[in-house]
Amino acid sequence: xxxxxxxxxxxxxxxxxxxxxxxxxxxxxxxxxxxxxxxxxxxxxxxxxxxxxxxxxxxxxxxxxxxxxxxxxxxxxxxxxxxxxxxxxxxxxxxxxxxxxxxxxxxxxxxxxxxxxxxxxxxxxxxxxxxxxxxxxxxxxxxxxxxxxxxxxxxxxxxxxxxxxxxxxxxxxxxxxxxxxxxxxxxxxxxxxxxxxxxxxxxxxxxxxxxxxxxxxxxxxxxxxxxxxxxxxxxxxxxxx
Amino acid sequence: xxxxxxxxxxxxxxxxxxxxxxxxxxxxxxxxxxxxxxxxxxxxxxxxxxxxxxxxxxxxxxxxxxxxxxxxxxxxxxxxxxxxxxxxxxxxxxxxxxxxxxxxxxxxxxxxxxxxxxxxxxxxxxxxxxxxxxxxxxxxxxxxxxxxxxxxxxxxxxxxxxxxxxxxxxxxxxxxxxxxxxxxxxxxxxxxxxxxxxxxxxxxxxxxxxxxxxxxxxxxxxxxxxxxxxxxxxxxxxxxxxxxxxxxxxxxxxxxxxxxxxxxxxxxxxxxxxxxxxxxxxxxxxxxxxxxxxxxxxxxxxxxxxxxxxxxxxxxxxxxxxxxxxxxxxxxxxxxxxxxxxxxxxxxxxxxxxxxxxxxxxxxxxxxxxxxxxxxxxxxxxxxxxxxxxxxxxxxxxxxxxxxxxxxxxxxxxxxxxxxxxxxxxxxxxxxxxxxxxxxxxxxxxxxxxxxxxxxxxxxxxxxxxxxxxxxxxxxxxxxxxxxxxxxxxxxxxxxxxxxxxxxxxxxxxxxxxxxxxxxxxxxxxxxxxxxxxxxxxxxxxxxxxxxxxxxxxxxxxxxxxxxxxx
Numbered sequence: 043x044x045x046x047x048x049x050x051x052x053x054x055x056x057x058x059x060x061x062x063x064x065x066x067x068x069x070x071x072x073x074x075x076x077x078x079x080x081x082x083x084x085x086x087x088x089x090x091x092x093x094x095x096x097x098x099x100x101x102x103x104x105x106x107x108x109x110x111x112x113x114x115x116x117x118x119x120x121x122x123x124x125x126x127x128x129x130x131x132x133x134x135x136x137x138x139x140x141x142x143x144x145x146x147x148x149x150x151x152x153x154x155x156x157x158x159x160x161x162x163x164x165x166x167x168x169x170x171x172x173x174x175x176x177x178x179x180x181x182x183x184x185x186x187x188x189x190x191x192x193x194x195x196x197x198x199x200x201x202x203x204x205x206x207x208x209x210x211x212x213x214x215x216x217x218x219x220x221x222x223x224x225x226x227x228x229x230x231x232x233x234x235x236x237x238x239x240x241x242x243x244x245x246x247x248x249x250x251x252x253x254x255x256x257x258x259x260x261x262x263x264x265x266x267x268x269x270x271x272x273x274x275x276x277x278x279x280x281x282x283x
Numbered sequence: 284x285x286x287x288x289x290x291x292x293x294x295x296x297x298x299x300x301x302x303x304x305x306x307x308x309x310x311x312x313x314x315x316x317x318x319x320x321x322x323x324x325x326x327x328x329x330x331x332x333x334x335x336x337x338x339x340x341x342x343x344x345x346x347x348x349x350x351x352x353x354x355x356x357x358x359x360x361x362x363x364x365x366x367x368x369x370x371x372x373x374x375x376x377x378x379x380x381x382x383x384x385x386x387x388x389x390x391x392x393x394x395x396x397x398x399x400x401x402x403x404x405x406x407x408x409x410x411x412x413x414x415x416x417x418x419x420x421x422x423x424x425x426x427x428x429x430x431x432x433x434x435x436x437x438x439x440x441x442x443x444x445x446x447x448x449x450x451x452x453x454x455x456x457x458x459x460x461x462x463x464x465x466x467x468x469x470x471x472x473x474x475x476x477x478x479x480x481x482x483x484x485x486x487x488x489x490x491x492x493x494x495x496x497x498x499x500x501x502x503x504x505x506x507x508x509x510x511x512x513x514x515x516x517x518x519x520x521x522x523x524x525x526x527x528x529x530x531x532x533x534x535x536x537x538x539x540x541x542x543x544x545x546x547x548x549x550x551x552x553x554x555x556x557x558x559x560x561x562x563x564x565x566x567x568x569x570x571x572x573x574x575x576x577x578x579x580x581x582x583x584x585x586x587x588x589x590x591x592x593x594x595x596x597x598x599x600x601x602x603x604x605x606x607x608x609x610x611x612x613x614x615x616x617x618x619x620x621x622x623x624x625x626x627x628x629x630x631x632x633x634x635x636x637x638x639x640x641x642x643x644x645x646x647x648x649x650x651x652x653x654x655x656x657x658x659x660x661x662x663x664x665x666x667x668x669x670x671x672x673x674x675x676x677x678x679x680x681x682x683x684x685x686x687x688x689x690x691x692x693x694x695x696x697x698x699x700x701x702x703x704x705x706x707x708x709x710x711x712x713x714x715x716x717x718x719x720x721x722x723x724x725x726x727x728x729x730x731x732x733x734x735x736x737x738x739x740x741x742x743x744x745x746x747x748x749x750x751x752x753x754x755x756x757x758x759x760x761x762x763x764x765x766x767x768x769x770x771x772x773x774x775x776x777x778x779x780x781x782x783x784x785x786x787x788x789x790x791x792x793x794x795x796x797x798x799x800x801x802x803x804x805x806x807x808x809x810x811x812x813x814x815x816x817x818x819x820x821x822x823x824x825x826x827x828x829x830x831x832x833x834x835x836x837x838x839x840x841x842x843x844x845x846x847x848x849x850x
Contacts, residue, residue: 095601096756098796109803110795115601137792141761175765175785200754219596219754222579224764226754 090277154267155255187237198256204248296434312348326385347509349422353661378403421509440631459635461647466620493534497696500727507541511548517624580751599799642668646712687732695724698804700811744808759802762793
């Protein structure tokens with residue numbers, strides 16, 4: 043007798059921070075946590091853009107796994123037990139934020155994005171009141187060659203939201219990453235001044251998706267650069283249509 | 284190509300060999316070539332030509348690596364059996380040969396004499412203690428001659444797999460052999476193969492990772508340069524087993540000789556019907572293409588390697604999904620290192636059990652190591668798993684030069700660690716090395732004597748990791764740079780206890796949080812040297828500390844530098 047084929051699993055159950063939750067196969071830990079109002083920190087993840095998994099703030103502990111897993115890129119499984127807010131994770135997240143602050147020249151008081159910055163907000167949320175890593179004070183440039191926008195590498199955290207939104211949503215692929223390691227920089231076209239770019243459509247999505255004061259509109263003074271994020275929920279729709 | 288045709292090629296080649304009286308094998312791998320072995324071959328051939336009829340029965344042949352690189356260029360002469368004198372066939376190896384020796388070697392060989400002054404004894408442990416599987420043909424066959432490889436039994440594993448075995452049988456043999464990934468991870472090869480085989484897809488890929496980049500490691504280069512057909516055979520068997528029809532060899536552009544020989548080997552295999560369509564009159568098709576790496580160490584990481592082959596920036600992505608289910612161009616992809624691929628033909632020829640009979644319970648078979656640094660016998664060795672470090676260093680490697688004392692051996696490159704003298708009797712297998720705070724890695728062994736500073740060693744590897752970090756994830760990009768700054772401060776003896784504590788903290792974060800293996804293992808050289816040689820770190824601090832080997836406060840330099848970072 044032929045064995046009866048079982049129907050595919052429609053839902054699964056798992057535990058996040060001691061709360062029993064249901065999930066759909068194919069969802070990530072991040073998706074499920076959000077569905078159940080459990081907040082997991084993160085800077086590089088944006089709905090509708092490819093998953094990058096680079097900021098490492100959304101790392102969570104999954105029981106039975108030796109390594110920490112990124113919530114944004116890990117698919118859920120039946121019976122998975124996830125911890126998103128342990129003492130160890132809090133320590134690591136604070137350190138990652140400190141690393142970002144120490145890496146470039148993030149001086150909030152004079153930054154146009156002061157008060158409207160995801161990095162700053164994340165630092166406050168995670169309780170980073172002090173950076174005990176030595177500041178690296180690198181000599182990095184500011185590209186003001188574009189008519190309307192400015193790229194300030196001093197504030198860049200290399201989350202590549204701009205690179206992804208430019209390539210995947212706008213389709214211009216002006217933005218990219220050049221160099222490697224600590225010398226990696228966001229570049230325009232083949233590392234030319236932004237203003238000379240033949241591909242940039244000046245749509246401004248990169249500016250408004252940027253979590254920090256790295257991509258800003260010109261003519262803004264300290265704390266004046268408020269990003270318009272109202273278009274973000276439509277990124278997924280734009281991609282699907 | 285049928286089994287009979289293959290057999291015929293082997294017989295023909297053997298017959299041609301038998302026509303010769305003498306064979307002079309000259310090493311033409313990168314190390315000996317850098318010391319003019321090409322010129323030696325030219326001079327020898329010219330001399331033989333001058334001799335006319337007398338020189339016709341002697342052949343000078345370019346072969347691959349003979350292993351003992353520190354004694355190169357190496358030349359080996361095959362003397363035939365001399366029945367009148369009651370002597371069997373013998374091989375004589377000559378060491379440190381330069382073009383000036385070419386003529387005298389040719390003269391002596393043609394007359395059936397040897398040159399005692401130049402002889403490199405081959406009854407020393409360096410040669411007798413090895414167990415050669417991956418390197419079985421290195422130094423014997425001409426890497427640019429497919430007939431030579433076939434005469435040595437090459438491609439018989441592939442032909443028998445295709446004609447006598449099902450893909451499942453092949454995977455079964457590999458599983459039984461207990462072979463584990465030789466690129467460093469040690470993942471069971473059979474399990475990886477069956478995962479790819481069981482994933483349904485219209486297209487699957489096989490990739491050979493030849494992006495060897497650990498400082499002090501040159502195993503893969505030697506295999507590629509000495510026996511390229513072996514990789515092709517291994518990959519084709521892998522393709523048959525997992526159901527892939529297309530393969531890539533990702534080889535670093537810094538290995539021009541390996542690339543040249545691989546290209547030649549691929550075109551020869553195509554010509555002989557060992558690559559292409561309907562191999563051995565079966566429906567199995569297989570093609571291999573080369574892809575050259577552009578000098579990024581991180582492209583040895585499998586997801587970065589895939590991105591690079593796809594023409595993208597070579598950066599890793601989070602796993603899972605693993606390449607076995609979602610790999611090259613989104614298709615299931617089998618990625619194995621050169622040495623793993625090179626073991627496959629042997630397994631199909633002699634069976635999985637034969638490999639499983641060698642080694643320890645959990646680490647089967649042999650491993651190729653590159654001995655570098657402060658050791659008498661510098662070069663390439665292949666030893667059974669489970670051999671002790673002491674045997675490798677003091678017997679096979681003949682100890683430390685100039686009567687110096689052994690201090691530590693660094694294994695596993697920038698992902699590995701340093702093992703001190705009191706661990707020398709430890710068996711070399713995946714688990715023991717991990718327990719000792721290092722890894723098997725791809726097989727580089729850098730031996731250090733008492734003159735090496737362990738803090739400096741850690742600094743060297745951290746500099747390497749910092750330079751090679753792709754910059755994608757924060758802990759690796761910033762962590763390696765911060766750790767390097769601290770280690771440089773320690774080398775300059777201007778660090779404090781606070782810096783040491785910070786270094787430990789950074790090690791922890793970088794190890795736990797980094798996206799790929801490069802960052803996750805970058806702290807290992809620091810952690811292992813901290814574990815075994817903490818006193819050297821304490822010595823590298825300036826004053827104000829108490830503890831083992833702490834520098835008395837009076838010895839600190841006046842005007843301590845500003846603890847803030849300077850750039």
